[in-house]
Structure formats: structure tokens, C-alpha cells
Amino acid sequence: MKTTTSPAGEVTAVGPSGQKDEDVLFAFTGRTWDHARTMAGVSLLCEWAVRHGSTNESVLSGSHIAPESLDSPHELVTARQEITVIRNILRQHADRRGIGTEIGKQYHLTTYGHFGYLLVTSGTVREMVSNGLRHAPLSFALSEIRAYATASGGFHSTYSADYLPEPIRQFAVERDMAASIQMQRELFPDPDAVRLAEVRFASAEPREPDAVQREYFGVPVSFGHPVSGLVYETGYLDTPLPLANRHTASVMVDQCERIRSERLRYTGVTARIRELLLTRQCLDLTLEDVAAQLHYAPRTLRRYLHQEGTSFREVVEEVRRSLAYDLLRERAVPREEVARRLGYHDWSSLARALRRWNMSGLSEAPRPAL
Known part of the structure; x- marks a missing residue:
């Protein structure tokens, strides 16, 4: 265990993951990345790639996904099929930086079906985060996500994918972090209501963020941290959501529990x-x-x-x-x-x-x- 000293002279114990001892883990996904998911996520990947010069056939190569099934509202794909698509995109656009962030911001609430409605109807940000991470198998996340609250009312989340191969690992974390912010911004009429304070990326060496990351997140973005994560301003967890509805949220929890069980069944x-x-x-x-x-x-x-x-x-x-x-x-x-x-x-x-x-x-x- 090592210690850090604040400007005020306070000493705080910090664990190997970078979490402080007083931080409380209140929600997490676990390593549930290898679950079935709807075709909507692969469709978004293909749409981005086609806009940047690829073809559906080349992006889907080796995934056993037929181009004509991209619009299917019922067909599910495995995480490994989606990873194959991601590999193809990264290989075809190897000279482009910020792909994870560019694609992540395309994941609107309407992409998630019941899961999106569950988030919209949650009472507070804390409830939304808890519901979201509990029902992560209804999303397209490949990262293991953990949410922490501090004694002073702060909130931060970590994203890791060390079980995935490189460069899928970095892409997954960047995409999932960008998608999380996109969802939160759409939950509020005023995007500034999402009180994001800092974005941190894990890397062996510090480096400068690319222009896409700086523009999209709009807060300090830095590399070289032990774990990637999003840091929010104090008090954000207690912010009420404008479309909260406990009755509808209860119905959505019931529906999402059924879907979650089906996704994890295999x-x-x-x-x-x-x-x-x-x-x-x-x-x-x-x-x-x-x-x-x-x-x-x-x-x-x-x-x-x-x-x-x-x-x-x-x-x-x-x-x-x-x-x-x-x-x-x-x-x-x-x-x-x-x-x-x-x-x-x-x-x-x-x-x-x-x-x-x-x-x-x-x-x-x-x-x-x-």
C-alpha cells in the first residue's frame, strides 16, 4: 500500500488499483462481457466504418454475420462476433486515432431498447448507475465497469478490459466510456447537467489525448494512469433525473431482469x-x-x-x-x-x-x- 499527500497536507492510503481506502464500491458489472447482444451494436460499427470508406462485407468478414441481417430487430450476436468486427475496423483504419471515442458517442439511449428506458426512468444518478451496471448484459459494453462513491459525496467509475487482446482492450474502454457519457447527456435536457470533471486513461506512458477526445469530453483528458475512469464533481450522484417514474422503472426492472437472465444463460x-x-x-x-x-x-x-x-x-x-x-x-x-x-x-x-x-x-x- 502506498500513500499520497494532498496540497493541504492530508495523507490518504491508495491501493494498487488507484482506489482510495474510503472509496465505496456501490455498483459493478463483473466480467459479464461475453454475453449475447442485439444486432444494433454491430450495425453502429458498420455504419461508422462505411462512412469512412469501408464496406459492410469487409467489416463483417470472418464474423459469420450476413450484411442483410444488420437491420434485424430480433437476431442476437455473440461478443466474439462483435470483437471480430472491431478487429476488422481497427485494421482497416489503423492510421486513425480516437476511433473508440468517435464510435462510442453514436450509442444513443434509443439504441438500447428496454435498457434505455430503465435508465431514463431511474430516480437519481446513483439509481441510474446501479441499474445500468446491474443490467450491463443488455448493453454493448466489453469493459468491466465499477462505480465508487466517496465520503465527501464524490463519484468516479473505472473501466478495465485486461482480459481482452490488444488493441481491442483500448478500443473497448474508450468506446464504453464515451458511450456512458453520451447516455448521461441524453438523460438531461441540459448536457451541462452531467458534471464530468476529468477523464483518465490507463497506459504505460503518459501521452497527449487526441483532438476527438478533447472535444468530445470537454474536460481534462490524461493518460498514464493505473486504471481508466471517469471522475465526476461532488454531489452528482444525488442529482434527480428529469423523467424519473418509479412505476415505469419498476416495470422496466422486471423486463430487464428477464432479458438479463436470458443473455447470461449461455x-x-x-x-x-x-x-x-x-x-x-x-x-x-x-x-x-x-x-x-x-x-x-x-x-x-x-x-x-x-x-x-x-x-x-x-x-x-x-x-x-x-x-x-x-x-x-x-x-x-x-x-x-x-x-x-x-x-x-x-x-x-x-x-x-x-x-x-x-x-x-x-x-x-x-x-x-x-
């Missing part, structure tokens, strides 16, 4: 746990039970889930909720059997969960007794 340790739970006749497994069946130490399994931005309890809750929706639509299944299959001791325990999931209406129809 990747990582989370997917393996979900697959195991779905094969069980009763969801009464503990983390230790699942760890043993997947050949992990419980502590290791818990750590992997944390890295993917979730927990064992959240995965079980999501699977229960999904199965409850299916089971309750089958009116011939007795209540007690539904409760047993979902891992509850009795119907009243399940009924409380159904109220929490806003699914009480599905349980009101009469059912046969066991």
Missing part, C-alpha cells in the same frame, strides 16, 4: 449452474451441493459468480422465477407440488415470493389438491 459459470438447477426436480440445493456437482470448491464458485456480477442466491431466484411462470400456467399442477418443485416448504412461502416477483395473479386460479 455463458460462464452462471450458465452451468442454471443448467444444473433446471434439471432438478426440486430446487432445494445449497451452494455447497452445486459446487460439489460442478467440481468446484464453494469459495471458488462464489468468487466466479461475483466476477460475473451475480450470486448463487440471485441465480436460484431467477431460475425459481422462470420455472414458477411455467408451472403456474399449468393449472393441473397442485399448489403444494409447485411449491415443492421450486424448493419452498409450503405454499405460503411461495406466495410471498410470487408477490415479490409481481406474479400473484398467476396463482389465483383454483388448483387440484394433492
